[in-house]
Amino acid sequence: MSGVSMSSMITEPLDLVKLCLDEQAYDQHLNMVLEDAKETVTNFEDDRDQVNDGEIGEKTVQTHSYKLLFVRGDSVVLVSPPKRA
Amino acid sequence: MLFHSFFSTLIGKKITLHLKNDVSIEGTLTSIDQFLNVKLEDIKVHNADKYPHLLFLKNIFVRGSVIRYVDLPFEEVDTALLQDATRREAQLLKQKSMGDPKTLAV
Numbered sequence: 001m002s003g004v005s006m007s008s009m010i011t012e013p014l015d016l017v018k019l020c021l022d023e024q025a026y027d028q029h030l031n032m033v034l035e036d037a038k039e040t041v042t043n044f045e046d047d048r049d050q051v052n053d054g055e056i057g058e059k060t061v062q063t064h065s066y067k068l069l070f071v072r073g074d075s076v077v078l079v080s081p082p083k084r085a
Numbered sequence: 086m087l088f089h090s091f092f093s094t095l096i097g098k099k100i101t102l103h104l105k106n107d108v109s110i111e112g113t114l115t116s117i118d119q120f121l122n123v124k125l126e127d128i129k130v131h132n133a134d135k136y137p138h139l140l141f142l143k144n145i146f147v148r149g150s151v152i153r154y155v156d157l158p159f160e161e162v163d164t165a166l167l168q169d170a171t172r173r174e175a176q177l178l179k180q181k182s183m184g185d186p187k188t189l190a191v
Contacts, residue, residue, distance in 0.1 A: 012179075012182065014175070014178070014179075018175060023168060024168070024171075025087070025088075025091070025164075025167040025168060025170070025171040026171060027087045027088060027171070027174060028178055031088050031121075033088075033091070033157070033162075033164075033167060035164060066154075066156055067157075067159040068156075068157040068158070068159040068162055068164075069154055069155070069156055069157065070088070070154065070155035070156075070157055071153075071154055072121070072149075072150075072152050072153060072154070072155075074150065075105065075153050
């Protein structure tokens with residue numbers, strides 16, 4: 001696809017979402033159904049009150065995988081395209 | 086409306102709700118409305134030790150807005166059909182936003 005036709009296709013923000021979520025289901029609220037979803041939760045223990053001088057605490061990472069997941073749009077903050085291999 | 090129709094096709098199937106307060110509830114979907122409020126029956130709370138107040142409930146109604154994720158049964162969903170419906174809905178929305186007189190009347 002040439003650059004000209006690509007930019008003419010994108011006229012509103014939702015078009016970018018469409019590009020990111022091609023092959024997936026979504027609507028205007030950014031509700032979406034994702035296949036092979038992976039959730040990563042990163043936690044930093046907050047121990048700033050202690051002697052660490054504002055150093056952030058220990059990092060814990062949890063991941064969960066879902067074969068098929070509906071995500072409610074109101075908790076969506078950002079949508080980005082998948083990394084290309 | 087797209088996801089309302091989609092969830093309607095899943096009535097009677099087992100789903101897991103992950104709520105915004107970190108409660109996870111598994112149960113059979115019995116009803117869904119346009120706000121994606123859901124009714125579940127025969128529920129099981131995954132982290133019940135943390136939320137014992139839900140332990141004795143069998144049937145529940147969950148307000149749609151407190152749901153974060155819904156874990157869906159992969160085998161029960163026709164993803165190709167869902168993609169098709171998404172494209173149609175997006176097209177319709179776009180026509181409406183561009184003020185297409187044909188769709189404005191609808």
